[in-house]
Amino acid sequence: MTKLIMLGAVCALALTACNKATDNATAPAAVTPAAAPGPVAPPANGDWTTTVSETPEGGYLKGNPNAAVKLIEYGALSCPHCAHFSHDSHDELEAMIKTGKISYELRPFLVHPQLDLAATLLARCSGPATFFPLADQFFARQDDWMGEAKFKTLTPAVQQAWASMTPNQLAADVATRLDLVTFVGQRGISADKAKACLADKAGVDKLNALVTNAESQYHVNGTPTFILNGSVLADVNDWAGLKPKLKAVLGG
DSSP: OOOTTSOOOHHHHHHSOOBOOOOOSOOOOOOOOOOOOOOOOOOTTSOGGGOEEEOTTSOEEESOTTOSEEEEEEEOTTOHHHHHHHHHHHHHHHHHHHTTSEEEEEEEOOSSHHHHHHHHHHHTTTOHHHHHHHHHHHHHTHHHHTOHHHHTTSOHHHHHHHTTSOHHHHHHHHHHHTTHHHHHHTTTOOHHHHHHHHTOHHHHHHHHHHHHHHHHHHOOOBSSEEEETTEEOTTOOSHHHHHHHHHHHHTO
16 A cells, blocks of 8 residues: 555545555664563452553553463554454453453554554543543444545645644644544543643654564554464454454363
8 A cells, every 4th residue: 555645535445455554754663572461460340351451562451461362453443454353353352351361452553654643642542441442432433533524624735734744743633634532522532631642742652663563573564463372363354263263272
């Protein structure tokens, strides 16, 4: 896929594979993965889906951090394939996570950099407690915030102007044009907080480092990419393909 500065028709974006758009920005240093977490007490209600934490790599992990089976998804909030996975996997994957036998980490990947930067900064805005509910909403409502009417406002002139903006200016502009501040405002993030997150340079640096690490460590160039117990599942890009592999490592 060519550089996203020229987005083209919304239908073309929706139907193409979610491969990373090329980017001329200088890549920051990769994140060094931290050591395995120490013991974590089980939740009082016995439901590990209520345990969510930010990982040293920059993702968000749901479930038992010390689970024997560790699933990582590199996903993009603008990726239709990731949205399908979110919908198709939700109930069964949640049931697996609940037991404490498997953990699931979603690591944001900026596959369509301009769109994903703005959306991901907002999804991360209130930290672990709200990340997964907001990410689920971005996936479920892609037709709203990435709809054809919104994309018509992203004219070639607008996209050309993005080239001279800082990443934070670009994120704020995209969020305004796609009504993303209103979108997250309807889901509990105040406008002032949303604007502060869009202006957070450290947040941008963290996401860029996460992407750089994904590319260098796992050679990720598209979404969704799944890592199961440290191994890339090169032939899997949906729930139908992932589910039997999870069941196999879980013992059926």
